[in-house]
Amino acid sequence: MKINSLLSTIVNAASILAISAVAQAQVPPNLEYNGYLLEKNKAVNGSRAIEVKLYNVKTAGKALATEKIGPVQVIDGDFSFQYGSKGISTKLTAQNSWLAIVVGGKEQSPRTQLLSVPFALKSGDAQQFATLGQDLTNEVEDLKSTIEKLTNQLEELKAQVESLSGDDSTEEPVDDGTEEPVDDGTL
Numbered sequence: 001m002k003i004n005s006l007l008s009t010i011v012n013a014a015s016i017l018a019i020s021a022v023a024q025a026q027v028p029p030n031l032e033y034n035g036y037l038l039e040k041n042k043a044v045n046g047s048r049a050i051e052v053k054l055y056n057v058k059t060a061g062k063a064l065a066t067e068k069i070g071p072v073q074v075i076d077g078d079f080s081f082q083y084g085s086k087g088i089s090t091k092l093t094a095q096n097s098w099l100a101i102v103v104g105g106k107e108q109s110p111r112t113q114l115l116s117v118p119f120a121l122k123s124g125d126a127q128q129f130a131t132l133g134q135d136l137t138n139e140v141e142d143l144k145s146t147i148e149k150l151t152n153q154l155e156e157l158k159a160q161v162e163s164l165s166g167d168d169s170t171e172e173p174v175d176d177g178t179e180e181p182v183d184d185g186t187l
Contacts, residue, residue, distance in 0.1 A: 029089045034080040043077030052083050053100040054091050065091040
């Protein structure tokens with residue numbers, strides 16, 4: 001049945017597109033931090049134990065998340081590290097996210113407000129696209145189910161038509177609404 005195979009191909013193609021759209025929309029969880037560290041007004045050299053804390057306020061408040069980074073090498077005051085692989089990035093909010101750097105157990109001041117960069121704004125578009133892709137996948141699954149039901153109903157109707165169209169001479173002719181002309185002998 002050509003219609004079924006065509007519909008099946010369309011549904012499968014839509015499913016693949018929707019799934020690939022969702023897969024491509026994944027955003028890496030890691031963030032990067034670069035800083036400059038002074039101790040007693042001198043640039044630090046050496047390794048320091050670092051952790052980060054995420055807050056939703058500029059000062060005070062309770063940390064929403066904490067992540068231990070471990071020892072970080074500091075050279076002439078400059079240091080950098082990545083964080084977020086342990087889930088802190090999932091706690092970021094669109095409204096207010098403030099990052100505190102903790103060095104050797106002491107929280108540094110001031111906290112840094114985390115703001116969007118152009119790529120992150122586009123990433124938000126990708127997240128919305130991923131949601132739309134998931135919605136499309138769900139709709140495609142519903143469509144597949146509907147097509148299967150309709151195909152089954154079509155097969156049942158075909159079987160009924162075939163059983164009714166058998167050569168049974170005891171059946172009365174079906175009135176199709178047209179009348180045969182009757183010859184009553186008049187002109």
